[in-house]
Amino acid sequence: MVGLRELFVRAHEISDIAVPVPPAASGLLRILVVMAARIAGLADPVEERGAVEWLDDRDVVLEAGRFDPSAVGAYFDREDLAGRFFVFGSERPFLQDASLAEQCGKKSGLNKIVFGRAAGNNPVWWGPACDVSPSVLPVPEALWHLIAQHYYGPSGRCTARTVDGKSEANSLAGPLRKSLSFHPVGQNLFETLVMGIPRPQETDTEVADAAPWEETHAPDPRRGLCPVTWPGRLLSGRSRHAMLLVPSPDGQGVVDAYQTWASRHTPLEATDPYVITETSQQGNRYAREAREDRALWRDLDALLLKSSQVAGRSRPLICDDLVELPSALRRRVRLRAYGFVQDGQQGDKTWFAATSPPVLEWLEEQDGSRARRIAACRESAEQHSRILEFAAKLAWAESVSPPLDEGEKARIDPKAPGPWRQAALLAYWPQAEKTFWRLIEGQEDPRTAFVSVAEEALRAGVGRAERGWKQARAISHARAVLHKQSKELQ
Structure with a gap:
């Protein structure tokens, strides 16, 4: 000290x-x-x-x-x-x-x-x-x-x-x-x-x-x-x-x-240079919030790509200054994230710190194609997580619903999505991260890679439940839905 x-x-x-x-x-x-x-x-x-x-x-x-x-x-x-x-x-x-x-x-x-x-x-x-x-x-x-x-x-x-x-x-x-x-x-x-x-x-x-x-x-x-x-x-x-x-x-x-x-005066507006700034549909600007379930790589493209008014996102202002670093130094600079998961008033949930590998050579100003590749891979990972989430909830709803008439669909209860959704997502994200780092170095189709990760995560999420006839049928249908929705992304 x-x-x-x-x-x-x-x-x-x-x-x-x-x-x-x-x-x-x-x-x-x-x-x-x-x-x-x-x-x-x-x-x-x-x-x-x-x-x-x-x-x-x-x-x-x-x-x-x-x-x-x-x-x-x-x-x-x-x-x-x-x-x-x-x-x-x-x-x-x-x-x-x-x-x-x-x-x-x-x-x-x-x-x-x-x-x-x-x-x-x-x-x-x-x-x-x-x-x-x-x-x-x-x-x-x-x-x-x-x-x-x-x-x-x-x-x-x-x-x-x-x-x-x-x-x-x-x-x-x-x-x-x-x-x-x-x-x-x-x-x-x-x-x-x-x-x-x-x-x-x-x-x-x-x-x-x-x-x-x-x-x-x-x-x-x-x-x-x-x-x-x-x-x-x-x-x-x-x-x-x-x-x-x-x-x-x-x-x-x-x-x-x-x-x-400290003061009864209305705080003056200012943009902190170390936060990602987002814009709501109402035009209000706010700092990206910390989430305990969101790893650092999922924010990487928001740090590397130049600020976009279309996307309603601005990268931290400090990243604009890092672009101008001497190249020898820029190649070895890492980025560290500090997050505190809280509500807007009194509730504090958890905090975290995470450090990236050296990534500044992938800034859009330095390597635009790589920065856009990173953004595409990250977006594909997010899309397939949402598809997986729906498929897992659908599988659970069909496996526990009473017999359905022909053409009738099982109803997904938003208040009771079942245990498979969370289990599947927990299995998905670690493998999605490994897949992401592999994809950004090559030319493999992100959709093909992430749909495979999502299917494996669905299998891991349901565990041994697939042994039951009704459950196996529901899970098989969920897999088909997963692949169908993935293809619609093309």
């Missing part, structure tokens, strides 16, 4: 960040990227250099192979930032609001900020920690969850906060809640951070950019929101929550916390 100063001085020696809480890693990378941009001199206002010049300067920084130790020292020794990187004992604790100790009538409880712990009257599922016995949390672990809450925190009821005599007790969701985030990964942390700096965006250049720890004034919910300037406020200044950690007597742990709303 290292401090921020040592992290940047030794970034070229550090292979990766080791944070076991993916939403915290996602948020931490954004914070570190802001600091990296400052240290590397890449955070100058847009009008001082164009995008092309900025990309050239980024490549010069990458060629140096490390952060300049003197530049690291100059940043962390800034007089205006004195005490801003301390977790405790400061008027401006890092990523916290010291005024909550006076503005909140009571603490929220340590478990309120720790994802996975039961808070309030919620049942305890995953560990012994509850509000009656929260247990002391080590400072590094508390910081993980503090960061994760700033980006993925819940909406709805929160600890009451009184400002100017008016008490409010509800908050908005964090800016990344339930989203999927993608980041470039280099051979060391230095490369990861510099490649992760998005090119300058057109923001209100009348207002100086600042990250939360760089702001001139302490957090104050009465002030209006500053424009979402690049890169500080864009990547680290859009939290909807205010928090304050309460230290243990020895200062080595956290024993309690405040969590409440």
Whole structure:
């Protein structure tokens, strides 16, 4: 474990960040990227250099192979930032609001900020920690969850906060809640951070950019929101929550916390550079949501293909910057996904992280035919999963329905699709992934390959049920339907 100063001085020696809480890693990378941009001199206002010049300067920084130790020292020794990187004992604790100790009538409880712990009257599922016995949390672990809450925190009821005599007790969701985030990964942390700096965006250049720890004034919910300037406020200044950690007597742990709303002003719109942006039929833009049943390869074409208005999809803006990397570096860059499966309010389900092999040589700008081949294979896999799902539900409906009159069809109950659907899909996706990676290297017809995978998955899903006469007949019919619908895709 290292401090921020040592992290940047030794970034070229550090292979990766080791944070076991993916939403915290996602948020931490954004914070570190802001600091990296400052240290590397890449955070100058847009009008001082164009995008092309900025990309050239980024490549010069990458060629140096490390952060300049003197530049690291100059940043962390800034007089205006004195005490801003301390977790405790400061008027401006890092990523916290010291005024909550006076503005909140009571603490929220340590478990309120720790994802996975039961808070309030919620049942305890995953560990012994509850509000009656929260247990002391080590400072590094508390910081993980503090960061994760700033980006993925819940909406709805929160600890009451009184400002100017008016008490409010509800908050908005964090800016990344339930989203999927993608980041470039280099051979060391230095490369990861510099490649992760998005090119300058057109923001209100009348207002100086600042990250939360760089702001001139302490957090104050009465002030209006500053424009979402690049890169500080864009990547680290859009939290909807205010928090304050309460230290243990020895200062080595956290024993309690405040969590409440940060502002009553309507959040300003901004596009995070690490998310796939989709457009609804109503024209609303939103970040692609994380799903626990969706592997990284199923999003690969959305990362490689240029943004498409027809498809209503925009790849992460950072991918546009990765196109311009020196070819030797681009060939070995991987992409990492961080996902947090949540609902829009209080429910948290699961999180995950996944890393791709080097794939940037398949960007549409570099290899358009390969990128389109990847998209075609992925789409065929998705189509056959839907066909398989229908076939499995049909097989179950026919196997359990009473005798049917001639020409009568079994009715599929949407509320009771039967056990074969889920079992077949569980068998399908691992084999579909293997087939996908094989197909993108050759010229084999994706439809032929995936219909075979789907048929095998249907067989695996029904198991030994095929031994019954009625079941065997239903399954045989489902296979025929599967092949018929597959051929209709041609």
